[in-house]
Amino acid sequence: MAGRPRDERARNVILRRAADISSQDGLDGLSIGRLATDLGVSKSGLFGYFGSKEELQLATIRVATSVYVDEVIQPALAVPPGVERVRRLCESWLSYSQRRVFPGGCFFFAVTAEFDARPGRVRDAVAAAGLDWSRFVARTIDDARQLGELADDTDADQLAFELIAFLEAANVTSLLHDDAGAYERARTAIRRRLDAAAAGS
Amino acid sequence: MAGRPRDERARNVILRRAADISSQDGLDGLSIGRLATDLGVSKSGLFGYFGSKEELQLATIRVATSVYVDEVIQPALAVPPGVERVRRLCESWLSYSQRRVFPGGCFFFAVTAEFDARPGRVRDAVAAAGLDWSRFVARTIDDARQLGELADDTDADQLAFELIAFLEAANVTSLLHDDAGAYERARTAIRRRLDAAAAGS
DNA sequence: TCTTTGTACGAACGATCGTGCTGACAATAG
DNA sequence: CTATTGTCAGCACGATCGTTCGTACAAAGA
Numbered sequence: 001m002a003g004r005p006r007d008e009r010a011r012n013v014i015l016r017r018a019a020d021i022s023s024q025d026g027l028d029g030l031s032i033g034r035l036a037t038d039l040g041v042s043k044s045g046l047f048g049y050f051g052s053k054e055e056l057q058l059a060t061i062r063v064a065t066s067v068y069v070d071e072v073i074q075p076a077l078a079v080p081p082g083v084e085r086v087r088r089l090c091e092s093w094l095s096y097s098q099r100r101v102f103p104g105g106c107f108f109f110a111v112t113a114e115f116d117a118r119p120g121r122v123r124d125a126v127a128a129a130g131l132d133w134s135r136f137v138a139r140t141i142d143d144a145r146q147l148g149e150l151a152d153d154t155d156a157d158q159l160a161f162e163l164i165a166f167l168e169a170a171n172v173t174s175l176l177h178d179d180a181g182a183y184e185r186a187r188t189a190i191r192r193r194l195d196a197a198a199a200g201s
Numbered sequence: 202m203a204g205r206p207r208d209e210r211a212r213n214v215i216l217r218r219a220a221d222i223s224s225q226d227g228l229d230g231l232s233i234g235r236l237a238t239d240l241g242v243s244k245s246g247l248f249g250y251f252g253s254k255e256e257l258q259l260a261t262i263r264v265a266t267s268v269y270v271d272e273v274i275q276p277a278l279a280v281p282p283g284v285e286r287v288r289r290l291c292e293s294w295l296s297y298s299q300r301r302v303f304p305g306g307c308f309f310f311a312v313t314a315e316f317d318a319r320p321g322r323v324r325d326a327v328a329a330a331g332l333d334w335s336r337f338v339a340r341t342i343d344d345a346r347q348l349g350e351l352a353d354d355t356d357a358d359q360l361a362f363e364l365i366a367f368l369e370a371a372n373v374t375s376l377l378h379d380d381a382g383a384y385e386r387a388r389t390a391i392r393r394r395l396d397a398a399a400a401g402s
Numbered sequence: 403t404c405t406t407t408g409t410a411c412g413a414a415c416g417a418t419c420g421t422g423c424t425g426a427c428a429a430t431a432g
Numbered sequence: 433c434t435a436t437t438g439t440c441a442g443c444a445c446g447a448t449c450g451t452t453c454g455t456a457c458a459a460a461g462a
Contacts, residue, residue, distance in 0.1 A: 023318065024318040024319060025318075025319065026227070026229075026315065028227075028229075028230065029229065103318065104317075104318035105317070105318060109314065110314055110318070112314075112373060112377055113310065113311055113313075113314030113315070113373065114227065114314065114315065116305075116306070116373055116376035116377040117224065117225040117226075117304065117305035117306060117311070117376055118225060118226065123377075126377070127377050127378060130377055130378070131378065157386070158386055158389060158390070161370060161374070161383070161386045161387075161390070162367065162370075162386075162390050164370060165366040165367050165369070165370030165390070166363065166366050168366070168369070168370060168373075169362060169363075169365060169366035169369060169370075172313060172314065172317055172369075173362070175317035175318055176313055176317040176324075176327070176328050176331055177328060177331070177332065182362070185358070185359055185362045185363075186362075186366075188359060189359070189362070189363050189366070196397070
């Protein structure tokens with residue numbers, strides 16, 4: 001009582017490509033027709049995987065999240081909690097951006113800027129991902145504080161805000177001006193800021 | 202030998218509205234038909250002001266630049282060179298973002314993220330504006346250094362990178378999470394960073 | 403094997419995109 | 433006042449958008 005099941009592998013290929021395109025042209029710039037042509041399948045066949053453009057956009061965010069976890073979160077979790085894990089987390093982020101895992105730089109930076117001023121389910125999903133990320137950074141920082149590797153009065157949310165600011169600034173500067181030096185400026189800023197937090201300035 | 206000249210005031214109204222829309226939906230999301238309907242004029246009439254969508258986008262960037270100069274640059278130039286001018290510059294930027302001079306937050310943040318990974322004249326114009334801005338911040342910082350209000354070895358480009366990072370992070374965080382506290386975090390970060398640069402840490 | 407069930411395709415829908423053409427109106431030059 | 437020149441509206445164009453429909457094909461259950 002069943003036809004051929006939907007090819008889960010093909011679905012992943014579609015979404016990975018969708019994430020690549022979206023990192024450059026946005027989730028709105030992503031069009032079903034173009035995506036289908038790129039992948040050599042029919043527009044309606046591809047459409048059937050998702051049922052609506054919004055659902056495609058949400059699914060794209062989900063696979064981008066899993067790429068992000070693999071590329072940024074997991075490498076940091078490979079080192080024990082503490083300030084060294086914080087450094088590793090920043091470094092994997094910079095590497096993820098610099099290696100152009102997504103051709104348009106950080107996927108989430110692109111789609112956040114695109115949807116931060118519009119209502120809807122896509123915006124909500126992007127906001128939730130952003131919140132998860134900043135909470136993870138803050139928690140990683142607070143772990144280091146509790147281990148005594150950062151000053152007792154370190155404000156984890158504040159420090160997370162500043163570190164994330166450096167990361168995103170490096171991403172956008174390097175993209176816009178083709179200036180790889182931006183990553184070095186971010187590394188310098190992060191090193192200095194973490195040293196200050198360690199000393200308890 | 203001349204018909205009625207093009208209404209320069211109307212042109213400005215069009216472009217100011219175009220900048221508002223673009224700050225929320227991007228310069229691509231800005232459509233001529235929607236813009237014309239919003240303003241109660243005909244699509245082709247509005248089109249005649251610019252001749253192409255790309256020209257409309259470039260003109261929009263120009264008026265957004267002049268708004269930016271009025272709202273951010275000029276207030277800073279009202280105070281004499283030195284670290285106080287640097288503080289004022291950051292503060293007018295935060296105020297410009299927080300007051301939603303453009304409804305989608307900083308216009309340039311939105312369009313930079315949109316075009317940073319695509320070629321073309323629009324991207325070039327956005328990149329040029331971004332370069333002008335960061336050079337202006339760096340120069341303002343270096344003035345303060347030469348006046349002895351910042352440590353001699355202060356790297357103006359590095360410090361400008363960090364301050365701009367805080368500003369943009371506040372903008373996007375407040376938009377995405379409706380969190381006005383982001384501006385306070387940016388103010389805290391800026392104050393601390395400038396104090397460190399003054400002491401010569 | 404035959405029937406059922408769901409996939410993937412091609413074609414077409416209405417809407418909207420940027421853009422060009424045509425003609426009516428208004429302002430200036432002579 | 434007439435002639436000229438440019439603005440602006442209305443309409444239509446081809447293209448592309450997201451979406452729907454009908455059909456041919458492939459797999460699994462009977």
